[in-house]
Amino acid sequence: EADIYQTPRYLVIGTGKKITLECSQTMGHDKMYWYQQDPGMELHLIHYSYGVNSTEKGDLSSESTVSRIRTEHFPLTLESARPSHTSQYLCASSEDRAPYEQYFGPGTRLTVT
């Protein structure tokens, strides 16, 4: 059973607000990921981290930023939310060894009005 948590699960917020989506895992995994997924659409990698103080942008351009100060914590921040940011955000983690299977958190459904 994967232990990866995301808060909040649902967030409705107005345009221009700063938001932080939290993601924590208790498995000691070095690698962590953020994906964005619209309903019925495919997953898009927006950020990943290979360890503390290591972050990279993913395949899909995103206005969000991430940080990795602690192994277990990988928050995602939007400085100024816009309606185009409305989506589901999924956090995942994996060990740094084969087969690199990823375990997902429950997700945060963000709505920007």
Added chain:
Amino acid sequence: QKEVEQNSGPLSVPEGAIASLNCTYSDRGSQSFFWYRQYSGKSPELIMFIYSNGDKEDGRFTAQLNKASQYVSLLIRDSQPSDSATYLCAVDPMEYGNKLVFGAGTILRVKS
């Protein structure tokens, strides 16, 4: 060409039948192959992974890998309505630094 290709479906099968889901990939250097299940509005859940040619069985699920033909499939025996979900195939192409590339998923509907 996409790294990972799946038929979007929906694939409809009657309850009790075998559901066969297929996935092709482009990077011959890929080492590991994964099947995830995603219910509507939920996050993906790992079903199983395979990295050797041949079959791998886990309960009602069997993953099949053919590296020469670059395809991986998932068979679900005795399909149940609770199996109705989107099934995502994922691959770890060598050029992606062990990050996974996900297919767009196949919608499976099991009719009772």
